[in-house]
Amino acid sequence: MIKTQEPSMISFVEDLPNICSLLGLFSALLGIYYAILGLFAPALIGILWAVLFDWADGIIARKMKGRSDHSKAFGPQLDSLIDIVSFGVFPAIFLLSYGSFNPVYLPGAFLILATAAIRLSYFNIFGMVDGKTYQGLALDNNVIILAFMFLFEGFINHTVFSIILYILLMILLVFNLAPVKTPKFTGKWFYILIAYTVIMTILLLLK
Numbered sequence: 001m002i003k004t005q006e007p008s009m010i011s012f013v014e015d016l017p018n019i020c021s022l023l024g025l026f027s028a029l030l031g032i033y034y035a036i037l038g039l040f041a042p043a044l045i046g047i048l049w050a051v052l053f054d055w056a057d058g059i060i061a062r063k064m065k066g067r068s069d070h071s072k073a074f075g076p077q078l079d080s081l082i083d084i085v086s087f088g089v090f091p092a093i094f095l096l097s098y099g100s101f102n103p104v105y106l107p108g109a110f111l112i113l114a115t116a117a118i119r120l121s122y123f124n125i126f127g128m129v130d131g132k133t134y135q136g137l138a139l140d141n142n143v144i145i146l147a148f149m150f151l152f153e154g155f156i157n158h159t160v161f162s163i164i165l166y167i168l169l170m171i172l173l174v175f176n177l178a179p180v181k182t183p184k185f186t187g188k189w190f191y192i193l194i195a196y197t198v199i200m201t202i203l204l205l206l207k
Contacts, residue, residue, distance in 0.1 A: 006070075007068075007070050012070075012071065012074050012078070015067070015071045015074075015075065016060055016064065017057040017058070017060045017061035017064065017071075017075050018057070018071075018074070018075055018078055020053050020056050020057035020060055021053065021054070021057045021075070021078050021079050021082055022078075022082075023053045024049075024050045024051075024052075024053030024054045024057065024082055024086065025050070025082045025085060025086070027046050027047065027049040027050035027053060027086075028046065028047060028050040028082070028085050028086040028089075028090055029046075029085075030042075030043075030046035031043045031044070031045075031046030031047035031050060031086075031090050031094075032046075032085075032089060032090050032093050033046075034046060035090065035093050035094045035097045035098075036093060036097055038097055040094070040097075040098060040150065040153075041150070041204040041205065041207045042204070043090075043094060044094075044143075044146070044147040044150055044200075044204055045200070045201050045204050045205070047086060047090050047143045047147070048143070048144070048147055048196075048197045048200055048201065049197060049201075050086045050090075050143075051086070051140045051143060051144060051193070051197070052193060052194065052197045054079070054082070054083065054086065054140060055140075055190055055193055056190075057075070057079060058079070059190060061075055076124075080120050080123070080124055083116070083120055083139060083140075084113075084116050084117060084120055086140075086143070087116055087139035087140055087142060087143060088112060088113045088115075088116025088117065088120075088139070089113065090143065091112050091142060091143060091146065091169060092108075092109035092110075092112040092113050093109075094146070095108055095109055095112065095165060095166065095169060096109050098161075098162050098165060099162050099166070105162075105166065108166050108169060108170060111170065111173055112169060112173065115139075115173045115176050115177060116139055116176075118177065119136065119139060119176050119177060120139070122135070123135075128184065129181055131184075132183060132184050132186070133181045133182070133183060133184060134181070134182045134183075134184055135179065135180075135181065135182075136175065136176050136177055136178050136179070136180060136182065137172065137175040137176050137178070137180075137182050138176075138182065138184070139176060141172070142169065142172045142173075142176070144196070145168070145172065146165075146168070146169070147200055147204070148200070149164075149165070149168060150204070151203060151204075151207075153207075154207065
């Protein structure tokens with residue numbers, strides 16, 4: 001039996017959906033960087049663009065024809081690993097930084113990471129309920145909601161808002177793991193996400 005030659009790792013970088021995924025990873029890295037520096041508005045801008053790239057890579061992959069089986073298998077794995085950075089590491093770091101790295105925020109940060117790891121592992125095994133439905137709330141919704149909530153940050157005392165932020169993220173984690181069905185936003189929702197990202201980018205820059 002002749003073993004087929006495996007493609008090189010770097011060859012997958014040439015795949016357009018993977019390029020899009022890596023741009024999302026870079027956006028998430030910028031978000032983490034600014035969150036650590038305490039520049040929360042730029043941090044949220046970075047993560048919103050990470051969400052946009054995360055949606056775009058799947059759309060591009062579905063529209064492309066002639067992709068190899070290896071590319072089709074590699075893409076979802078890369079996407080899942082990037083998701084844990086974008087929707088696990090980022091919100092955990094954001095919460096810790098906004099709370100001035102007070103140890104009281106460590107349990108919440110751990111729960112954010114654990115929830116992301118559990119949800120993504122579950123999804124990698126069982127997938128969606130059907131083509132249009134998720135089990136539980138998708139992780140990207142957490143940062144979309146977080147960014148919107150942050151628009152009101154200037155009207156509330158920092159300490160009070162950090163508690164609100166903590167509670168909000170913990171509530172979202174429950175929905176991430178809950179045995180409830182939530183819709184997958186596709187089609188026109190991608191254009192709504194583009195508009196939301198651009199508008200939020202402008203609003204957050206003006207903060």
